[in-house]
Amino acid sequence: MSDTLSRVKSIIVDRLGVDEAKVVPTATFKDDLGADSLDVVELIMELEDEFDMEISDEDAERIKTVGDVVTYIDAHQ
C-alpha cells in the first residue's frame, strides 16, 4: 500500500468512523462511506493540513472516491 493511501485511510477512518476494510480505492465518499457534504468538506480540509497543500473547490468537487484523493495528492505533491 502506498504511503499516501495509508495516510489518507487513517484520516478517513478517524473522521468518518468507518471500518478500515471499507476504505478501498474504489469506495465513494457519499454512497459507500456514508459521508454528507459537510463530512467531505471537513475531510478535504484535514487532507490539506496533513499534506500541506491547497485543494481548490473545483478540484474538490471532482474528488468522489478514495482513489481520486490518492491520485490527486500524488500528482500535486
Added chain:
Amino acid sequence: MTEQVSIVTGASRGIGRSIALELGRDGNCVVVNYVGREEEARATARLIEEQGGRAIVEQGDVSLASDAERLVESALAAFGHLDVVVNNAGITRDTLVLRMKDEDWDAVMNTNLKGAFHLIRAAARPMMKQRSGRIINIASVVAIMGNAGQANYVSAKAGLIGLTKSVAREFASRNITVNAIAPGFIETDMTAGLNAEWTGKMVEQIPLGRPGSPEDVAHAVSFLASPKAAYITGQVLHIDGGMVM
C-alpha cells in the same frame, strides 16, 4: 451541567460585558475579547472571577480573520474546547446616505458583519468535531425596521440575520444551533451619545415604556446558550420591550 467555554466579542463594555458576566454566572469559562480598551476588558474578567468564574482576556479585531482565528485558538488552548460564540462586537458610523463615506460603510460592515463571519468560520471546525455548539449573533431591531441615518449599520445587521439563518442550516446536522438576538433601545455607551430629544421619542414608542438594560439582553443569551434552548435554531429573538411585533 458540564462546564461550557464561551467567547464573547466586544466584552469590555456594554451589552458584551453583561453577556460575559451572565455566562460566567452560568458556569462558563469566558474568553473576554476587546479591540482597544484593555482596562475595561480586564475589569470584565475580574468581575467574572469575583463571581467564582474563570475568564481570560484576549485582544482581537474581529474584522481581521487572523485575529478571529487567534481568539478560537486561545479558547481551545486555555480551556480545551469551545461551546458558545457570541458575536457581539459592533460599531456605528451614523450619517445620512447622502453624506456617508465608503469608509463609514466599510468600517461598519467589516466589524458588524464580516467579523461575525470570521468568528463563525473559525469556530465551526472545533464545534463540528465536538458535534455541538451554540452561536449567538447580536443583531438589532433596526435590521427589521430600517432606520434613517444608519444605512450601513442596518445593512450589516440585516446581513447578520441572513448569515444566522444560512449557517443554522449548514451546521444543524452537527448539532450546532445558530440564533440572532435583536435588541431594541439598550442603555450603553453606544446609545449614550444620541440626541436626548430623539431618544425621548424613541422610548415613547416602546410598549413596555422603558429602555432596555444590557442585562435584559444577557438573560436571553444565557437562555439560548443553555440546554433549555437545544431545539431552537435559525431564529431572531427580539429583546426590545415590544418595539417590533
